[in-house]
Amino acid sequence: xxxxxxATDQNTPFNYFPIALQxxxxxxFVIVMMVVTHLxxxxxxxxxxLINFESGIPSVGxxxxxxxxxxxxxxxxxxxFDVEVIFFYPYAINxxxxxxxxxxxxxxxxxxxxxxxxxxxxxxxxxxEE
Numbered sequence: 236x237x238x239x240x241x242a243t244d245q246n247t248p249f250n251y252f253p254i255a256l257q258x259x260x261x262x263x264f265v266i267v268m269m270v271v272t273h274l275x276x277x278x279x280x281x282x283x284x285l286i287n288f289e290s291g292i293p294s295v296g297x298x299x300x301x302x303x304x305x306x307x308x309x310x311x312x313x314x315x316f317d318v319e320v321i322f323f324y325p326y327a328i329n330x331x332x333x334x335x336x337x338x339x340x341x342x343x344x345x346x347x348x349x350x351x352x353x354x355x356x357x358x359x360x361x362x363x364e365e
Contacts, residue, residue, distance in 0.1 A: 308360055319348050 287298075326333065326341050333340075355361065 305360075305363060312355060312360065316348070316352075 322344065323341070326337060330337060
């Protein structure tokens with residue numbers, strides 16, 4: 236019993252054994268499932284199964300058409316500002332304990348993002364039509 240307590244008090248490689256074991260089991264499970272489904276799955280290839288399926292809508296044109304970079308830019312900006320909102324959650328939970336120091340930190344955080352948003356608007360990143 237004392238040996239077990241001693242092993243948990245110190246940071247030894249043995250402490251990471253459960254994590255390594257879980258990782259090996261998870262990777263092994265994925266590999267086994269992929270091999271089993273590949274070996275046991277049906278292998279009837281027909282022309283209907285080999286065509287692209289787009290949610291029931293017939294494909295029109297080439298799938299390799301270039302898309303406007305504005306679409307990706309707006310998507311990245313959405314993710315960026317969405318993550319900003321996620322960082323407000325810990326503040327909202329602990330605002331009473333953080334006091335004025337926490338309030339100043341959140342104001343600084345908002346100021347940085349506001350500067351970034353002003354820069355984005357001035358560069359015209361949110362304008363779709365040119």
